Amino acid sequence: MAAALLSRVWSSSVSGPRYFLRCSATCSVEKWFSKQSSSDNRPKQPLTAYIRFYKEQQPFYKKQNPDVSVVDITKKIAHAWRELPASDKQPYEAAAKTDRQIYKEQMIKYKAQLTPAQEAALKEEKRRKVEKRRAARKKRQLTMLGKPKRPRSAFNIFMSEHFQEAKGISIQAKMKNLFDEWQKMSSSQKKTYQQLAEDDKIRYENEMKSWEEQMAEIGREDLIRFKNRRKLSKRKKTEKKVASKKRATTLKKPSGSKVASAAAKKTVKARQSEE
Template identity: 60%
Template sequence: MARAQQLLGRFCRRCCFPAGGSAEKGLSRGISSDKPPKRPLTAYFRFMKENRSVFRQKNPEVTTMELIKKIADAWKELPASQKQVYEESRKTDWERYKEQLAAYKAQLTPAQAAALKEERRKRLAKRSLFRAKRELTVLGKPKRPRSGFNIFVSENFQESEGISPTAKLKQLFDAWRKMSSSQQQPYLQLAEDDKVRYVNEMKSWEAKMVELGREDLIRSTTQMPKPKTAKTAKKAETAQASSHENKAKLKLKKTEE
C-alpha cells in the first residue's frame, strides 16, 4: 500500500499536474523567466499514463489506489519486448532532455546558476533526510519521550475551546502556564515514566540493530537520556516544558502576524 501511495504521488506530480511537475521547474522558480525542460517519464509511468483511462473504464468502481495497483500488476506481467518499447521512448526523450537542459543552464547568469545548484543541493538533502527517517520508522525505532506539556496537550486537545487547532493550542498553552506545580506534577511524572520506557525500548532496539549489522544506526551512550533523581527530574522537566512553551508561543506569534 505504501508503494502504491508513493507511485500515486509521483504520477500525480508528473502526469496530472504537468505545469509544476518537474523537479527543475520547482528549483528554478524565481531564477529565470524561461521555463526549464520537463524531465521525461520513466518507462513505467509512460505505460501508466497511456493506459490509465482504459483501466478506469474497465474498473469504474475501484478507488484510485486500487486502480494504481491494477496498473502496477499489469506492468509486472507485461512481456519484456513490450516494456522495451517504452524504455526506448524514454531513452530518446532523455537524450533530448539533456540537450534542452544544457541549453537552459547556458542562458543563466552565474548567480542564477549558483542559486539553481544550491536549491538542488537542499532538495537532495531533504530527500535524503526523509528516506533516513522512513527507514528508521520501518525498522521500528522507538518514539522519543514526550514532555509533560506535550502529554497535557494530547490529553486535553479535543476538549479544549476554539475552532482552529491554533486557537486550541493557545488556550492549552495559557492553561498550562496558569497551572500550579502540584497540578503539573502528574504530567511531569508521566513524562519521566515515558523517558524510562524510551530508554528500555532503545536498548532492545539497538541490540536488534547490532544483530542486523546496522551499528551505524546506534547512538552514543552519552546521547541516551538517563533516568533522573526526584530532585533533578522536576528541574529538568520544568526546563523542557518551558522550552516547548516558548516554541508554541513563537508559533502562535508567527500565526497571528
C-alpha cells in the same frame, strides 16, 4: 495479454469491469513530454516509464472504483506494471528515453545562459535534493530495522486524543484550533499530558537501549547514538575478556582422569614412605 493482466490484478481484490492498455506501439512522445518550463524557465524533468503508465491507467481505475483509496489503486497499478510483459512496457520506455534526451539538450542550453550566482543556486538546490533523498532512504532503512518511534510531546498526545472532534475542515485548521486551545489550558490541565509524555520518554529510552544492543550485535554501530557507543563498546570488550579468561581456565584445568592419576601417585608414594 496486457489487458488480461490488468484485469486479473484488479479483480483479485476489487470487483469491476476490465481495463485495457491505451498506449500501443504508436504511443506518441509528444503526448507525455511537457514543453512547459518551471517558473525560472528551467526545463522540467521528463516522466519515467512507470509514471507514464500510472498516469494513463489511474483515471480508469478511479472512475470504475470511486470508493477505492488512492493507496490501493497505486498498489494495484504498481503490481500490474511489475507483471507487464517487456513488449508492452517498450512503448513507455521508448517514450521516456526520447524525452530524457530532449531534457538533456534543453538543460545544456539552460545552463549556458545562467549567471555564476544562478549556477551556484542550482547546485545548492541539487545538493539539498540529494540530501533529502538520502534522508528518506535512511528513514526507510531504520523503519525496516525496527527503530523505536520517538517520544511524543505533551501537545502531541493532547492533539492525537482530540483531533477527530477538533473544529475545522482541513488538517491545518484543526491543528491551529487545537494549538490555540492548548495555549489557553491551565498548568493543572496540561499536567496529565505532561506526565504521559514523561512516561513515553522512559518507554523510548528503554526500547532504544534494547534496539542499540541489537544493532551492536549485527555490526551496525553507526546507527547507535554517539553517547552510547562508548558504553556498548566498553561492555563488549569486557564481555570478550571474561569469555577469554573462561576459555583459558577451562584449558588449564586438569581433566578428571589426570586428577585421579595424580591422586593415585600420591597414595603410592605415601605407602612407599611408610614401608
